[in-house]
Amino acid sequence: MKTLFKNLASLSLLIVALLFASCQSEFEELPTVEDQTTITATSSTAELIIQTSANDGSYDNIVDGSSCIAIQFPYTVEVNGLEITIDSVEDLKVIEKIFDQLDDDEDILDIIFPITITLSDFTEVVIANVNQLKEIAEDCVEGGDDDDIECIDFVFPLTFYTFDINKQKTGSVVVENDRQLRRFFHDLGDDDVVSLEFPVKLELYDGSKITVNTHAELANAIRSAKDSCDEDDDNDYNDDDFNKERLDNYLMECPFIVREVKRNNESQTDQYFEYVMNFKENGEVKVYDRQGNILTGTWNTTAGENRVKLTLSFDTLVDFTLEWLVYELEEGKIKLYAGDGDRIIMKKYCDVIANxxxxxxxxxxxxxxxxxxxxxxxxxxxxxxxxxxxxxxxxxxxxxxxxxxxxxxxxxxxxxxxxxxxxxxxxxxxxxxxxxxxxxxxxxxxxxxxxxxxxxxxxxxxxxxSGTECSEGYIAQLIQNCKWKITDEEGNFFQDLKIDFSNMNIHVHNPNDTVVDEGNWAINGNVLKFNDLSMTLANYIGEWTVIECGDGFFKLKRGEEIIVLTKMC
Incomplete structure (x- = not known):
């Protein structure tokens, strides 16, 4: 990135120089130059170290539109007339939710100035107005200055050894974070020679760690990881970091239910509401309408610059047949957009039964x-x-x-x-x-x-x-179909038992399927009566009122005591 606001950078240089000077007042015994490979401050390895330690400003692109800068918390914005204080990265999601509430409105965000921004080299600059912010942001975007590497990070602390022009040791510096590392290299002259103390650990974007033992291994590790993840540096906050592969997997993971359809500036939601779309791996998509009809078509996705498109084709479903821009992909929802305001909004519904x-x-x-x-x-x-x-x-x-x-x-x-x-x-x-x-x-x-x-x-x-009264016939028929376990309201077992109520008899089985109690039962309306139990369930003799029932459970009450029978078949 270009060095901006050099008056502030010079001040930072002076502070860091004083800091390093104090750190080097006492040196431990250093390795000999023969034991340590060196690099210059302008070498390709040094450049990779600088890029890896750069400050990443892509997380707040929704506000500043630039991955080269980050606005320091806290600050205040006004979003569609609503004033919001931004104290953390989580607060930025509030802005996106407000933007996403309506798809046809014009979203307006105003920053309340002054603000303080941090550049990629950790220089801090106070910004007084929007024009000053735009100038710096545009300089980054147009100049291609966002060269930070985000897919791999150093595990601190790191120790550097310094040498003079005669390759004689002059000291050591310990850096504890990216800011110190970036400033360390900023203060070096073009011909300065330094060396890292190995081994050095690095952490990849997926949380895994690797260890390198030479400058060559370090350079190879950074180059290999450089393009291994999505750095979200396209300044499009609303792409939600998805690519063709992720979209394909997302579409095929579960069926989707249609929630909104708009074509040719007219709402078609009533016609297609709760249609089910099921995307298959072979490129086939099945659409189930609300009458049970099945409409079959095809689908495929293509990746373009910062965009992924979904093409749908049907013989009869003409309102869906189009090349759609996938402009929103969030947990449980997908939004498709085409020209003139055409859109489809679908909700993931893994539990839906398409049949x-x-x-x-x-x-x-x-x-x-x-x-x-x-x-x-x-x-x-x-x-x-x-x-x-x-x-x-x-x-x-x-x-x-x-x-x-x-x-x-x-x-x-x-x-x-x-x-x-x-x-x-x-x-x-x-x-x-x-x-x-x-x-x-x-x-x-x-x-x-x-x-x-x-x-x-x-x-x-x-x-x-829904908690309707259970009829005598329903209770009598259901309770005889399976074995049942008995618990309290919280689901705690009385014992690990299974109760068989078939043929108006009661047979209680333990986990070894041994009968440990026997009796019989009767029913009058919604009242169950248990009789002649003398062993394990003897305390349950008497009348129990069925106060709730369902396909797989009965809730019974006797006085203040409540038990639950749950079907086990």
């Missing part, structure tokens, strides 16, 4: 679902509005409102026409007995029906009332 029947089954069992609309033969069935479905294991479904509970069966299947349907049979509610074709699948709202026939059913997620 629509399985996905629908999963969503239905997560919470209660309230009937928001139901038409049968073109007539609205008003009395069913506000009722809650609870879709349970073993194809059991309950319908409840104001303490009134009815029970039936449910099944997700594909009919002869290849359409995903939800088949419901409710003995007491004949209007719901139907194979309801899926029309729209979303996390919060499900739509079923046959267009033009007057049959329509809309369900809305109702997690607040």
């Amino acid at each position: 629509i029947p399985d996905r629908l089954r999963t969503i239905l069992k997560e919470c209660n679902w309230e009937i928001a609309k139901v038409f049968v033969n073109g007539t609205s069935v008003e009395r069913l509005l506000g009722y809650d479905f609870k879709f349970k294991a073993n194809n059991v479904v309950t319908l409840s409102k104001d303490g009134i509970v009815s029970e039936g069966t449910w099944m997700i299947q594909t009919n002869d026409q290849g359409v995903v349907v939800m088949a419901i049979t409710m003995g007491s509610e004949q209007d719901l007995n139907f194979e309801w074709p899926l029309v729209d699948l979303a996390d919060e709202r499900l739509k079923f029906g046959i267009p033009g026939t007057g049959y329509e059913l809309i369900l809305e997620r109702d997690c607040e009332t």
Whole structure:
């Protein structure tokens, strides 16, 4: 980097010279010149040492736009009208989050001056206004002065030996950090001769350490590591340090759910919301719409200057068929951008089940679902509005409102026409007995029906009332299917036991599968009664009220005592 503000640099030189002079007042016995290889202050090895010890200013490019300089903490900025004090690197992420809140707005950042900046040679300069800052930043960018090496670092302290022009030893200097190392070489003359005390340890960007024993080994280690990591020196804070390889791996790691689509200055989000995109290693991408249809296309990525592009191609999905600029890649989200404001925002969803029947089954069992609309033969069935479905294991479904509970069966299947349907049979509610074709699948709202026939059913997620009452039939059927473990509310084992409730009997097995207790049980409504236990579980004889239940657990209460049965199959 060019030496700027030489008046300040000269002052620093004087201070460092005095410091080194005090350090060299007493010398330990030095190795002979024959034992120690030397380098000059202008050698290629010295230049590599200088570049490795340079101050890295790339971390705050979002503020100053230059990797050659760094603004000293604390300082204050105004971002889109909001004043923020920057005390650490973490605070810089707040600025990016504000910038990312809206994709179509113009982001404005103003620095509150004066500020103090640190140059790559650790010179400190007070900046009074934005024009002065721009001048220094542009000088760095245009002049190519950002020559620091960030992928490898020295492990301090280091000891240097100094020699005179006759190769006679003159002293030693110990440096404790990059600043001291950079200033040490700054103060050397072009013909000065120095030597490092070996072995020297260095740390690579991935945390691994290496040891070198000569100047030649040192130079080779720095050259090998120089381009081994992304130094983020392109002054584009919003690229989030990704390349083609990282993008490819990121896309194939999990499916993505579409959250926002804009094409030709018009929002298409309603049409494509919660479509699932699944990127395959063979270049194929499968898109699952909300009706269970599968649209197949191709994808590939290309790397350009500071940018990675994703090309999507479909025969039918024309709004996605485009070469997209990947302008944001953050944990759990990816943003694609093209000209005229076109964009797609997708959220990573590793738990999503792309297969629509399985996905629908999963969503239905997560919470209660309230009937928001139901038409049968073109007539609205008003009395069913506000009722809650609870879709349970073993194809059991309950319908409840104001303490009134009815029970039936449910099944997700594909009919002869290849359409995903939800088949419901409710003995007491004949209007719901139907194979309801899926029309729209979303996390919060499900739509079923046959267009033009007057049959329509809309369900809305109702997690607040998911802890619904468990019916006698549901409890009796589920508890006999598997073995169960017994714990307290925190999950602590009573003992490492498995309980078999099949055929209305109780058989308690230890880890060796030996029966250690026997009894029987009965049920009345949501009350379970355990009888005739005389050994390991004798203290659990009596009536237990089922206060919560799910596909794999029961929570039971007797007085103030609570136990949990968890399915083990």
